[in-house]
Amino acid sequence: MIPLTEESHPKQVQCAIDLMKKLHRDDMVYCDVGGCIGELLQYYCQIMKSGYVFEANVDNYEYLKNEYSNKGVVVENLAVHSSSSDLDFISTGGVGDHVGRLVQFQEVVNESEYKLNKVSCITLDEYFKDKDIDFIKIDVEGGEWEVLRGAEKIMSEHKVIFQVEFH
Numbered sequence: 001m002i003p004l005t006e007e008s009h010p011k012q013v014q015c016a017i018d019l020m021k022k023l024h025r026d027d028m029v030y031c032d033v034g035g036c037i038g039e040l041l042q043y044y045c046q047i048m049k050s051g052y053v054f055e056a057n058v059d060n061y062e063y064l065k066n067e068y069s070n071k072g073v074v075v076e077n078l079a080v081h082s083s084s085s086d087l088d089f090i091s092t093g094g095v096g097d098h099v100g101r102l103v104q105f106q107e108v109v110n111e112s113e114y115k116l117n118k119v120s121c122i123t124l125d126e127y128f129k130d131k132d133i134d135f136i137k138i139d140v141e142g143g144e145w146e147v148l149r150g151a152e153k154i155m156s157e158h159k160v161i162f163q164v165e166f167h
Contacts, residue, residue: 016040016137016163023161024048028134031124033080033147036060037096038067040137045071048135052127054080056119057091057100080140081121082149089119101141123150133158139165 028048032041035053037060050072055061056079065075091100093115109116138147144166154160
């Protein structure tokens with residue numbers, strides 16, 4: 001497990017932890033959109049009932065599945081977006097890649113610098129239509145508005161806490 005230390009994202013991680021100490025309840029169900037390697041997920045699964053993590057990078061997904069599947073976390077190898085479809089995803093590859101993201105609009109991708117592959121996408125509204133959710137963290141390297149567009153029903157019909165890192 002990757003420890004939460006001063007070396008790994010010290011201000012971001014500590015700020016998120018301090019916020020959750022004030023807001024969480026033991027019975028909360030959380031969702032980590034863009035889980036990467038679980039820097040915050042390891043904290044969420046200690047203080048909340050259960051959760052979900054979405055990670056489009058297959059290397060990070062495999063890491064998360066191995067670390068968290070037996071800790072009450074549903075690990076999904078999906079991207080979260082404003083519509084359910086297959087889209088291009090770029091990453092530098094390997095476990096711990098923090099720059100992986102969906103290709104935006106007519107973006108030109110330097111394939112010598114990035115790995116390009118298709119990834120299945122789902123909306124939060126579709127995924128959670130029959131599931132409880134109390135807290136959603138979103139960190140998707142520039143695609144935050146698209147994730148939120150796919151969560152309109154959740155935002156209008158449920159009392160959910162959102163933590164969003166905008167790029």
